[in-house]
Amino acid sequence: MAIHAGKRGTVAQVPGAEQPPDTGAGDRHKLTAPQGLAALSLDAMASVAYGPEAVVLVLAGAGAYGLGFTLPVTVAIAALLAVLVASYRQVIAAFPDGGGSYAVAKKHLGRRTSLVAAASLILDYVLNVAVSVTAGVAALTSAFPQLYGERVGVCLGILVLVTAVNLRGVVDSAKAFLVPTAVFVGSILAMITVGLFRDGPVSTVSAAGHASALGEGATTVGALLLLKAFAAGCSALTGVEAVANAVPSFRAPAARRAQRTEVALGALLGVMLIGLSVLIGRFHLQPVEGVTVLAQLADASFGHDSAFYVVQFATMVLLALAANTSFGGLPVLMSLLARDNYLPHLFALKADRQVHRHGVLALAAVSAALLVFSGGDTNTLVPLFAIGVFVGFTICQVGMVLHWYGERPAGWRAKVALNGFGALLTGVSAVVVTATKFTEGAWLIVIALPLLVLGFERIQRTYTRIGERLELGRIPQPPTRSRSLVVVPVSGLSKLTCQALTAARSLGDEVLAVTVTHPAPEDRQAAEALRRDWELWNPGVELVEVTSPTRALGRPVSGYVCELTATHPESQVTVLIPETEPAHLWQRLLQNQRGSVVARAVRRDTDAVICRLRFRITDDVCS
Numbered sequence: 001m002a003i004h005a006g007k008r009g010t011v012a013q014v015p016g017a018e019q020p021p022d023t024g025a026g027d028r029h030k031l032t033a034p035q036g037l038a039a040l041s042l043d044a045m046a047s048v049a050y051g052p053e054a055v056v057l058v059l060a061g062a063g064a065y066g067l068g069f070t071l072p073v074t075v076a077i078a079a080l081l082a083v084l085v086a087s088y089r090q091v092i093a094a095f096p097d098g099g100g101s102y103a104v105a106k107k108h109l110g111r112r113t114s115l116v117a118a119a120s121l122i123l124d125y126v127l128n129v130a131v132s133v134t135a136g137v138a139a140l141t142s143a144f145p146q147l148y149g150e151r152v153g154v155c156l157g158i159l160v161l162v163t164a165v166n167l168r169g170v171v172d173s174a175k176a177f178l179v180p181t182a183v184f185v186g187s188i189l190a191m192i193t194v195g196l197f198r199d200g201p202v203s204t205v206s207a208a209g210h211a212s213a214l215g216e217g218a219t220t221v222g223a224l225l226l227l228k229a230f231a232a233g234c235s236a237l238t239g240v241e242a243v244a245n246a247v248p249s250f251r252a253p254a255a256r257r258a259q260r261t262e263v264a265l266g267a268l269l270g271v272m273l274i275g276l277s278v279l280i281g282r283f284h285l286q287p288v289e290g291v292t293v294l295a296q297l298a299d300a301s302f303g304h305d306s307a308f309y310v311v312q313f314a315t316m317v318l319l320a321l322a323a324n325t326s327f328g329g330l331p332v333l334m335s336l337l338a339r340d341n342y343l344p345h346l347f348a349l350k351a352d353r354q355v356h357r358h359g360v361l362a363l364a365a366v367s368a369a370l371l372v373f374s375g376g377d378t379n380t381l382v383p384l385f386a387i388g389v390f391v392g393f394t395i396c397q398v399g400m401v402l403h404w405y406g407e408r409p410a411g412w413r414a415k416v417a418l419n420g421f422g423a424l425l426t427g428v429s430a431v432v433v434t435a436t437k438f439t440e441g442a443w444l445i446v447i448a449l450p451l452l453v454l455g456f457e458r459i460q461r462t463y464t465r466i467g468e469r470l471e472l473g474r475i476p477q478p479p480t481r482s483r484s485l486v487v488v489p490v491s492g493l494s495k496l497t498c499q500a501l502t503a504a505r506s507l508g509d510e511v512l513a514v515t516v517t518h519p520a521p522e523d524r525q526a527a528e529a530l531r532r533d534w535e536l537w538n539p540g541v542e543l544v545e546v547t548s549p550t551r552a553l554g555r556p557v558s559g560y561v562c563e564l565t566a567t568h569p570e571s572q573v574t575v576l577i578p579e580t581e582p583a584h585l586w587q588r589l590l591q592n593q594r595g596s597v598v599a600r601a602v603r604r605d606t607d608a609v610i611c612r613l614r615f616r617i618t619d620d621v622c623s
Contacts, residue, residue: 036261043239043325051236053293074277083422085266101396119452124388136320151376192275201300231432331359341463390430397423500578554601
């Protein structure tokens with residue numbers, strides 16, 4: 001806010017210096033409910049491509065008898081989905097500033113638990129980007145095998161595309177991905193509807209010639225196998241929390257729009273999961289190697305024609321774009337952590353289009369490293385996936401139990417029972433998923449979680465120390481005026497030199513021009529020429545020569561400033577660095593960067609004030 005000095009102890013606002021925020025303009029860069037589905041639910045929507053398959057692959061170990069439990073297990077997953085949707089709908093109302101499980105835990109479970117929730121979500125969001133992109137590229141290379149050797153490059157290309165769209169704002173990403181989302185959901189619902197009217201599979205061409213993954217026949221199915229199938233199928237629930245994490249991204253009334261989006265997401269996901277499971281039982285589908293369950297279902301419902309390829313292409317596109325859920329949710333979570341001093345404050349900054357640009361870029365960078373590390377292979381990343389989100393689910397449910405018990409609104413007992421049941425289910429799922437995937441790579445997540453929490457705490461302690469040194473929250477002493485000494489580094493005479501000395505004389509009581517000289521003969525000649533020109537010009541400012549035995553520029557200037565500070569302890573020393581500002585970005589490559597070298601050295605070695613005077617080179621001047 002622009003201010004000017006009034007009477008002592010008062011602050012006066014300059015009229016017209018700051019306008020109230022334009023709510024309408026801000027809303028243009030925020031989400032409606034349908035756009036929220038496209039921006040924040042792609043992860044959950046795309047999970048129907050691998051959630052039912054995960055259940056089938058586990059139950060297939062018990063043979064055809066085991067596959068008969070596909071629908072009951074899926075119904076249990078859908079029940080948990082309903083509990084989670086109802087819970088996160090309440091979270092949205094209770095915590096409209098976003099943050100999801102982090103915000104709930106912060107209020108009801110303490111600082112450390114909230115950081116565990118945040119770390120879990122961050123890990124899951126990052127892994128979601130890598131898994132989604134590699135899964136989409138896997139579908140692409142299945143259709144075009146010649147691209148298999150280039151899958152890492154293709155993965156990085158898709159990541160760059162999704163990142164670029166999100167840097168334009170969450171609304172632009174939602175608009176870009178709305179059509180693929182609608183095509184995918186429409187094709188899946190059409191496949192389910194058509195399949196329900198089939199007496200048997202229309203075609204089995206896609207599975208022909210592929211080895212069956214069905215285990216030996218069994219007459220019983222143990223509880224442990226059912227738990228493993230349930231935990232594996234719960235991978236379809238990843239992304240359900242994204243809407244609650246990103247409530248501030250919605251248009252006003254943000255909480256109401258976010259709640260509608262959450263309910264719509266739960267309804268669509270539940271219908272698709274149960275519908276696909278019904279078709280699996282109806283067609284007596286068996287998993288085969290090299291062909292997805294979804295592809296077999298599309299073949300059985302539509303036949304091996306154009307509709308089959310529409311489903312496959314829509315699935316491929318949505319899997320690749322499901323990374324957008326992370327780009328919509330994680331930057332908002334990181335901004336909340338930055339606001340609480342657990343992450344660098346730059347993650348709390350927003351660009352013009354209401355986008356947390358630094359969070360988007362950080363997510364893209366870490367995801368790119370994961371893609372390169374995994375070689376673009378989905379199977380390398382899948383064992384690490386979904387653990388973090390179940391930890392977050394459980395923490396959120398427990399926190400909401402305490403929330404309702406403390407608030408005790410009407411019907412609080414039913415709400416406590418709902419969240420308590422959800423906490424039990426998600427807690428069991430978290431334990432089972434971690435145990436079954438531990439040796440496959442899940443141990444990395446177990447190690448990464450506490451390391452992230454320790455990192456958060458280290459950052460927070462650093463900010464606390466900085467706040468104590470700055471005496472934040474206290475009324476400071478009245479400002480006083482001290483004698484000002486301004487140092488201007490120069491290397492020659494020009495219009496820039498004149499403007500720098502003019503600015504320095506307006507800032508300081510005393511001005512000194514400093515030039516660094518070297519003992520080499522050619523350098524001495526240049527120094528003597530500068531001395532002669534300076535005496536002829538006679539600007540009324542002393543030119544001080546600082547001799548350096550090396551070609552260094554920054555250290556000699558900072559050393560001279562240190563001497564001035566020691567000999568003039570009562571003065572405020574300011575270093576004014578004149579620089580040119582080119583008309584075009586590429587022209588910065590033509591500069592010698594002397595100003596940056598001097599600024600870094602002075603900042604590193606002294607406590608002097610640094611001013612950088614920009615002389616703008618316009619096109620008219622250049623021409």
